[in-house]
Amino acid sequence: ELVDRMVNATKNLDYEGIFVYTRGNNMDVMQILHKRDENGEREKLLTLTGHAREIIRNNDTVTCIFPDKQEVMVERSRTQGFTSRIPETIDLIAAYYDFSTIGEERVAGRDAWVVKITPKDEFRYGYQLWIDKQNYLLLKSEMQDDEGTSLETVMFTELQLLDSIEDERFLPSISGNEFTWHQFNQHVALDENNQGANYAWQVAWIPDGFRQNSPGDRISSNTDSSMDHMIFTDGISTVSIFIERLNNVNPINNGALNMGGVNVYSTTTGNFQVTAIGEVPQPTVIRMADSVVSNR
Template identity: 45%
Template sequence: MRNKNKNTFPRPGTTVFIALTWLLFQATVVFADSASEKAQMLINEMSRASHDLNYDGVLVYRCANQMNTMRIIHKAGGEGEHERLVSLTGSAREVIRDGNTVRCFFPENKAVMVEKSHAGKLISSYLPDPIERIADHYHFEIATQDRVAGRNAWVVNIIPGDNLRYGYQLWVDQDTRLMLKSELKNSDGITLEQIMFTQLEVLEQIPDSLLKPTITGADYTWYETTAKSKMEVQNSDIRWIVTWMPDGFTMSEYGKQSMSMSQVPVDHMVFTDGLAMVSIFIEKLTRDAQSAEGPSTMGGINTYAVLTGGYQVTAVGEVPMTTVRLMANSVKPRD
């Protein structure tokens, strides 16, 4: 019988793996307006393809000085999307997505983390919302052409309109419109994170057997978290407010989530502009609880923690340090 636990989840050594789970041949120069329109069209087509196509591929994820190789299998269908992500290097971890439910299997801890989230995605979490959502805060251009995983690709730049968010460079398959490669860029153009397919096959059908985990989790401890979309959240549910955030950011989810080293579930809010995402965790500190303050960075993921009124507030996201610092410092109890 599996043991259910909703308090703490042991996650040593899992940061890079989770980060992946919670985003050339020179082309002919074109005028800016037409290039921007073509780039926006490609991004919309890429977002649709990531949901509508069946594919099986191997990708490499680089973050800071760490690199992981993974296999991803995606099945589209009228009953929702299904995905399986398998780590091919390091610990034999797996992530299974069935619709909006995501299960993360950690054999080194004999643990499974289950999250029910409206934003439940694996590789497609690196893809933007429809272009209308992000067009006011980013500029778009087709930079050039390239080849990735043996496929011809357009290279699309997504350039932020301010210094409060990062830029992106996307390689879009000219045939299927799937994303073949993605790089997260800071304001100096330095690559902070990279996802790249080394093999990719688009299929008519995906057998259900390919989507089943090799780990049953029968003797594992199961940790469950839940989240509500903004539409489901009642005002009475929200105990905290974020009084500052960059233009275009809105709260997309609110809920309770288990965290390592915490004896009670913490308040968890997710904010997004349709592309960048910031999570804010608010934890009541107990007498023997470990606390942290200040900044930390891993690749493109920045974290900033502050203490306020017996609570620890932690903001984490793939945005510049200034953004998470200002958001963390702006969290206040709701009147």
């Protein structure tokens, strides 16, 4: 019930705040604006430290602006930050995680319940959530490995609930018209197994409970490059699969890489490079990437 109330509060209340996002040795401080009205859910994230980044979510459409790289990416996805740690529905993930309230603490000067989410298998990570006692907002989340070691932490340092937020505050501060744009274009429907039957690629092995969150996408840009993209989720953890034709320009960088709670693995199949990126243990992304087969 606590987590159900948190899901509802975090998605439906209007608020703004500052949070710290820590992964490995990296730390970002970000500002968040969140609003829900008759037009749906909107969110804006701004990095206050490190490389400039602006992320604007309008319901399921996310626009990421990278001024330093002069790039803009438009996709259908859950954005980074607090909402990426909100389970989609408790019923969906209850078969694969156990929930328990383990104590009370204070975060950002507010009293919170502490809820532990423990995976039932080795293919996903666990989580710990700090839920505001007064309004049920998520104040802090922590991704943990099977030994309870923190892999990634997102924590509010300032939080303010608002009666309303002006629409203008959700507009991008940079137009990005002169930037390189990368667009995720839907081009296939899902079959009864939640995979694209007519799609060029299929992931032959996925952990129990994971499903394809969206049909296969073709990422195109206003340059000549493109790649295929699939997203899989169990309702709280996400894995992305990218498939790109090899060329003689870019070097092949196969192998595994760890970045806090995110694992990356690249391999080749035929004339294509397959890369899996996920908030799951390394063996999971390796097994998924190695199972990618062509439907051609």
